[in-house]
Amino acid sequence: MATGYNNSPGIKSSNTIEVSFSPKAYATTVITSRVANTLNESQEIQFEVKIPKNAFISKFRMVIEGKTYDGVVKEKEEAQQQYSQAVSRGQSAGLVKSVGRTLEDFKTSVTVAAFSKVTFELTYEELLKRRLGKYELLINAQLVQPVADFKMDVHIQEKPGISFLEVKGDLSTGDLANAIKTTRADKDAWVSFYPTQDQQTKCKSCGENGLNGDLLVTYDVNRQNPNGEIMVSNGYFVHYFAPSDVPHISKNVVFIIDRSGSMSGRKIEQTRLALLRILSDLDEDDHFGLITFDSEVNLWKRELLKATEANLKNAKSFVNEITDRGATDINAAVLAGVDMINRHPREGAASILILLTDGDPTSGLTNIEKIMANVKKAIGTKFPLYCLGFGYDVNFDFLTKMSLENVGVARRIYEDSDADLQLQSFYEEVAVPLLTDIQLKYPGGTNLTKTSFSLYFNGSEIVVVIISDTTMTKDPSDVPPENEDFMQRLWAYLTVKQLLERQVLLKGQEKEDEKKEALKLSMKYQFVTPLTSMVVTKPQEGDVEVANKPKEGERGERGERGDVYLDYFDSGMSKYISFLMN
Structure with missing residues (x-):
């Protein structure tokens, strides 16, 4: 993630990044930047953040002089007219571009009147993949000037307990290491990063412009049940499967x-x-x-x-x-x-x-x-x-x-x-393959995410989400009240990802049907996906910008639109495993 503004002494800003984990690595990140124009003339303020490619933007908001401007997720074709109009006016119609291996760049700007303030708020959601025995949360910060108030808070909440927690990256070097605090208590862990204005220039990759680099939070959970962890809440059932106690296969x-x-x-x-x-x-x-x-x-x-x-x-x-x-x-x-x-x-x-x-x-x-x-x-x-x-x-x-x-x-x-x-x-x-030809079966479940996998490799994880029938909802909820909707959003997130993945292979009516289903879910949950765009109406003369998810491999030219977004499981599973829900 990154936040940036024009490098003017008349611009004062505060920045907060809050990452909250619903159980099992489903992360919701909220980036809030509050900017004040202290000069007696209007100035253009630029808001820029870098987000993981695997994430879906689900909300963007600007609050200017007490008035709120919300980005609206629309079907891509519906937003096309606004997109074309923006291009014809020479505006940067593509708000999101690819910027390397793991990040995408969200960027917009707004003119702020003299002695006025603007608040930017961007929310995105992602399911962290488990690779080589750990989850990785990547946080990017790249400022154009040191700021007086910069805060980053990460709250990890895992029912089985957290087996290890580590913070690495460029932003953990030099004096910035002293700005990081970690706290653990049973099933929760907190990471805070509050660098002072002076510390922001003193790290491996930082300079006079301030923070410039990544913070990498890695962790894993305790795994006691070889059949995995099961969670049930509000008619949704999630199974996390990551066996490690089976012999590896040559x-x-x-x-x-x-x-x-x-x-x-x-x-x-x-x-x-x-x-x-x-x-x-x-x-x-x-x-x-x-x-x-x-x-x-x-x-x-x-x-x-x-x-x-x-x-x-x-x-x-x-x-x-x-x-x-x-x-x-x-x-x-x-x-x-x-x-x-x-x-x-x-x-x-x-x-x-x-x-x-x-x-x-x-x-x-x-x-x-x-x-x-x-x-x-x-x-x-x-x-x-x-x-x-x-x-x-x-x-x-x-x-x-x-x-x-x-x-x-x-x-x-x-x-x-x-x-x-x-x-x-x-x-x-x-x-290190552990299992081959895996078919997970859940009698009584409907609307399942992917359940068949060719291989399961040591250190990875399989996540299956199901909309359960009445026999499955007898189990009491084991999800904290503040996270009760995460399973529904996780189901939608995985379903959309997998529907988009299959688009590459399907043809004819089957392809159209799955495209419609992916679009319906993207619209319902307000995800910016390859099938949707976020339309942002700016206060100046009704200017319109459109955020599209870039395609893997795009170099980030403005105005590019990605048609397919592919980045899913790197691993699979083996043999028939049946889980009874009643």
Whole structure:
């Protein structure tokens, strides 16, 4: 998150960021900025915050001279006319843009009369994903000047109790470390960050303009029941499933590495470095394969080999010799990986295919639809395909759809100095499979969120929300009164996310029906999603701005509109597990 104003001595501001957790990592964040114009002339005040990409904005409000201006969430098509009018007037019609790996930028401005005040308030909601055994809450603060009053409060409330809590990030370094206070009491934890005006210039990434960096709050909860935690309230049922007491499954993993000419330089160097680290992390009972491709496909070995010390040494020698050349035959490379796994089945092992590429198919079969059909037929839902898209030139929509069709996910690898660590981090998330082919069953439940998963990995979590029937509502509520509506909003949040995810795969009437359902829920709960826009009417001459959720991969040009937002589970589940509700 960030708040910013023009750097004028006539502007005085106070900023508060409040994050409240409903049980189990459903976070509602409210950012409030109060700004006073102390000069004898009107001034333009800019409000800017950075929010997580996984979040949905659910409220925006400006209060100017006692009058309230609320943003209104509308169907995107309904807002189109206002959007077009704003563009034609040369205004910045897109209030939200993508600004990197994890954040989106919400930005607006308003002219404030002399000796007047304005209050901005932005609310967004998100379900934190559990990765590698912890939840992560990212808070961004980037000011254009030190402010007299800056407060950040985080309240975590977890029924099972909090097993650990840690605060990291740039804003926890230097003198700013003294501005952080943490308190824990049984099922609650509080983190406060109240930096003084002087402290705001003294951290690793801060300067004379004040705060500039992230605060990362990480935590996890106690997990005593292997079947997970169940919560019931007001006709809603939530199941949190994160078993860790089951033996890990050995895996068959094949890495398919693009070595085409566009991977030259730092990309191929970072890929080599990441592969060397990943190979070192393989368990001895794992089996692995390496495939490199350009216009030709090169198999290190025709069969999967056990991750013995000798085999890993030879594999690392092969990786060190990978160089860039040629075009990009994705079809042949992926099919070769599928064939390698299919020819060497191992009972009880989890098979995983990982493709890394930075471009479109330019050699061999280049028709994207035919490539996806070939891959889907070859895999036959037997194991997941994970597609890692390197950089912005890659066709990320193609990789996303191909992954989803094959029960995997796509992940963008950003062209930064730590790209090798990004690759390694993704592998770590899928390195320890615990369960395969999971089907969760809830007799008596209706309107369930996703219940079928191909794999469940250690350190992740599955969340299922259900609208319960009358037999399920006999249980007393175990949700505090102040959080009673969170389960309904969590159900809506997950349902919308998953409906949007499936849009990529559906066609015809089925696609239209699910789109209508996602739109209905987005409107009912006032979520800014790819199907809705938030219309903000500014007080000056009725100016209108429209906030649209950007698409993954957009570089943030003003006026861009995202059609699909994809960022959901990186993990899955296994076997049939039935939960009785009465």
